[in-house]
Structures are given as structure tokens and as C-alpha cells.
Amino acid sequence: MKLASLKHRRDGKLILVSRDLTQAVDASDIALTLQDALDEWDTLSPLLQARYEALNDNNIGERFPFNPADCESPLPRAFQWADGSAYVNHVELVRKARGAEMPESFWTDPLMYQGVSDKFIGPRDSIELCDEAWGCDFEAEIAVITDDVAMATPNEKAGNHIKLLMPLVRR
Incomplete structure (x- = not known):
């Protein structure tokens, strides 16, 4: 699973990126940020994985072209x-x-x-x-x-x- 954070507010907005790095899909309805996903990883990672697989299988309609220049660091801030x-x-x-x-x-x-x-x-x-x-x-x-x-x-x-x-x- 490939995760990224779009530039959005202070801690980014979570997206999933296709295996070939050409397409992405919003994942902020599952977890707004990567930190949010990590905080509830056991519950949220299966949902993220399912959406990632749908993206790679072309079974999701809301995808958009992936541009790394639009991204923050995956974790723009870390506790330590x-x-x-x-x-x-x-x-x-x-x-x-x-x-x-x-x-x-x-x-x-x-x-x-x-x-x-x-x-x-x-x-x-x-x-x-x-x-x-x-x-x-x-x-x-x-x-x-x-x-x-x-x-x-x-x-x-x-x-x-x-x-x-x-x-x-x-x-």
C-alpha cells in the first residue's frame, strides 16, 4: 500500500497512490491524515488496503493523476x-x-x-x-x-x- 499526504492545512490530507505512481485517490474519509491512520491502524489499515486494491484494479472512479509536487512529507510533523x-x-x-x-x-x-x-x-x-x-x-x-x-x-x-x-x- 502506498500512502501520501497532499498539501492541505498543517498535517496534509491522506491519499492512496497507485502501484505505478500515476494515479491517486482521496482517503481522507477513512483517516484525514496519516497520523490519524496510524493512531487507529488496526481498524483503518484494512479499509485503506481495500481502497488501494480497488485503485490498482481500476475499480474506483474518483481517482486523479498523482503529482508528487502536490505532496507534503507523508508525516509533515512527528511526535519524535x-x-x-x-x-x-x-x-x-x-x-x-x-x-x-x-x-x-x-x-x-x-x-x-x-x-x-x-x-x-x-x-x-x-x-x-x-x-x-x-x-x-x-x-x-x-x-x-x-x-x-x-x-x-x-x-x-x-x-x-x-x-x-x-x-x-x-x-
């Missing part, structure tokens, strides 16, 4: 995010740009940090910089969207909490 840094060479370059040395332990110990989100940009939105002379850094990542995961959840049960995967560009 945790970033596990897998590209240590990137971390080293960023630290060097700030004049900071990278601790030797970063090469062997996993690096993870937590943040809050006020705004993720859309897939075709410009990256706004105050001054390009400051240098810019952006990276593409894979976002793993989960439901509520209790602290100390065992590794073998953590996968049950994954609901969606999506590409993410963060600045």
Missing part, C-alpha cells in the same frame, strides 16, 4: 524521531565541518539520537537555507514508522510494531 547513524563517514565529515573531533568509539559503538519534529519538507519542496555560505547538509534516510513500542520490548517482538516504511530527506 530516533536516528540510528549508519554512515559514520558522514558523521565524521559533519563533525570536521564544525571543528570537532570524532571520538574513536563512534567507529565501533552504535550512534543514536532522538529529536522532535516541527516540519518535514515534501518530496519536491525546495530546501530553504538562510545563507548558503554557512554550508548545507542533507541526507536521505529510510523512515521506519511504528506504533507505540513499550520500553524494553524484546528484539524478536519489535518487528510487530512496524507499520510503514518510507524514504525521508532531512535537512
Whole structure:
């Protein structure tokens, strides 16, 4: 199932996108936003899946051409995010740009940090910089969207909490 958020208000408007990325259909009558869908995932995901299948089977009439430029980030805001840094060479370059040395332990110990989100940009939105002379850094990542995961959840049960995967560009 492919979900997207059209630019609409602060948190977008949920749509479903065809497998071939050419058509879309409104899903806001099921869940207004992707966050709303995630909040009630067990109840709403079967309804979204059924509409997605109808879209791909050409059994739905209200479809429209899909244009990624009309979209927000799938989740324009998130309550929090945790970033596990897998590209240590990137971390080293960023630290060097700030004049900071990278601790030797970063090469062997996993690096993870937590943040809050006020705004993720859309897939075709410009990256706004105050001054390009400051240098810019952006990276593409894979976002793993989960439901509520209790602290100390065992590794073998953590996968049950994954609901969606999506590409993410963060600045």
C-alpha cells in the first residue's frame, strides 16, 4: 500500500497512490491524515488496503493523476524521531565541518539520537537555507514508522510494531 499526504492545512490530507505512481485517490474519509491512520491502524489499515486494491484494479472512479509536487512529507510533523547513524563517514565529515573531533568509539559503538519534529519538507519542496555560505547538509534516510513500542520490548517482538516504511530527506 502506498500512502501520501497532499498539501492541505498543517498535517496534509491522506491519499492512496497507485502501484505505478500515476494515479491517486482521496482517503481522507477513512483517516484525514496519516497520523490519524496510524493512531487507529488496526481498524483503518484494512479499509485503506481495500481502497488501494480497488485503485490498482481500476475499480474506483474518483481517482486523479498523482503529482508528487502536490505532496507534503507523508508525516509533515512527528511526535519524535530516533536516528540510528549508519554512515559514520558522514558523521565524521559533519563533525570536521564544525571543528570537532570524532571520538574513536563512534567507529565501533552504535550512534543514536532522538529529536522532535516541527516540519518535514515534501518530496519536491525546495530546501530553504538562510545563507548558503554557512554550508548545507542533507541526507536521505529510510523512515521506519511504528506504533507505540513499550520500553524494553524484546528484539524478536519489535518487528510487530512496524507499520510503514518510507524514504525521508532531512535537512
